[in-house]
Amino acid sequence: MFELSERDLEAGCLEIRVSGELDLAVAPELRAALEEATDVESVVLSMEECEFIDSTAIAVIVREQLRRQENDKKFAVAGCTKQVHRILDVTGLTGNGLVFASVEDALASWR
Amino acid sequence: MTGIAGRISFPPGSFTLAKYGYTIPMSSLEMTIDSSRQAALNARESLLAWTDEVDRSSLSDLRMVVSELVALSVVNGASQPIDLQLELDDGEARGSVVDAGHVARAFQGAGTGETDSWALQIVDALVDEWGVSPNSEGVWFRMPVERLNEI
Numbered sequence: 001m002f003e004l005s006e007r008d009l010e011a012g013c014l015e016i017r018v019s020g021e022l023d024l025a026v027a028p029e030l031r032a033a034l035e036e037a038t039d040v041e042s043v044v045l046s047m048e049e050c051e052f053i054d055s056t057a058i059a060v061i062v063r064e065q066l067r068r069q070e071n072d073k074k075f076a077v078a079g080c081t082k083q084v085h086r087i088l089d090v091t092g093l094t095g096n097g098l099v100f101a102s103v104e105d106a107l108a109s110w111r
Numbered sequence: 112m113t114g115i116a117g118r119i120s121f122p123p124g125s126f127t128l129a130k131y132g133y134t135i136p137m138s139s140l141e142m143t144i145d146s147s148r149q150a151a152l153n154a155r156e157s158l159l160a161w162t163d164e165v166d167r168s169s170l171s172d173l174r175m176v177v178s179e180l181v182a183l184s185v186v187n188g189a190s191q192p193i194d195l196q197l198e199l200d201d202g203e204a205r206g207s208v209v210d211a212g213h214v215a216r217a218f219q220g221a222g223t224g225e226t227d228s229w230a231l232q233i234v235d236a237l238v239d240e241w242g243v244s245p246n247s248e249g250v251w252f253r254m255p256v257e258r259l260n261e262i
Binding site: 021023024025052054055056058059062082083086087090091 | 148149151152155168171172174175178179182185186225226229230232233236237
């Protein structure tokens with residue numbers, strides 16, 4: 001079952017955890033959560049418990065990456081399961097500094 | 112292109128590896144899915160019926176392709192039920208999604224969904240071949256799969 005949860009990792013850094021399957025039906029919920037975090041300096045999207053993403057999720061992630069770049073804020077996708085990483089890979093998103101093996105790796109890259 | 116579209120309409124059956132004397136059954140799934148935001152999820156869950164027949168990685172890719180095609184149909188305005196037909200053969204899965212032409216128009220670059228280009232990119236990366244069916248009512252695809260009961 002799809003679920004989103006949030007927690008503060010450190011000052012100005014929010015983790016949004018995705019659980020379950022992120023697809024057409026629920027991608028708008030992720031988009032809304034990311035928009036709510038617009039003013040947060042750094043956001044990590046944790047995918048350790050996400051079993052599936054589709055093109056609608058990819059579109060939300062790419063939109064958020066561009067939006068945050070334009071506002072000079074940080075954004076990362078971390079801890080991807082095999083299926084999630086495969087789809088990020090075939091859409092060309094694993095080679096541009098967006099995807100990290102873990103949340104800790106993402107935070108380390110920003111220090 | 113017409114060859115595949117014709118092949119996927121074949122009834123379920125089996126083929127014989129005469130060299131070895133074995134017969135490997137061919138599996139098929141046919142379903143009609145209501146067009147809704149849950150349609151892709153319903154299609155993916157139906158494919159879990161092949162959990163014991165297809166290796167995990169192949170099934171993941173197959174579920175991805177089917178999910179994307181059904182989602183393309185939904186976001187491009189399919190208002191009537193979507194027909195999904197799948198065949199599992201020796202090392203290959205073949206399928207079709209028929210929806211009065213919505214997904215076919217997206218395939219041809221005339222779709223209206225905001226995420227069409229990502230869906231097309233994902234499907235194109237995972238299948239061997241795909242195209243629009245001769246009557247333009249849907250799309251077909253074929254892709255490699257590893258069957259668990261292969262010799």
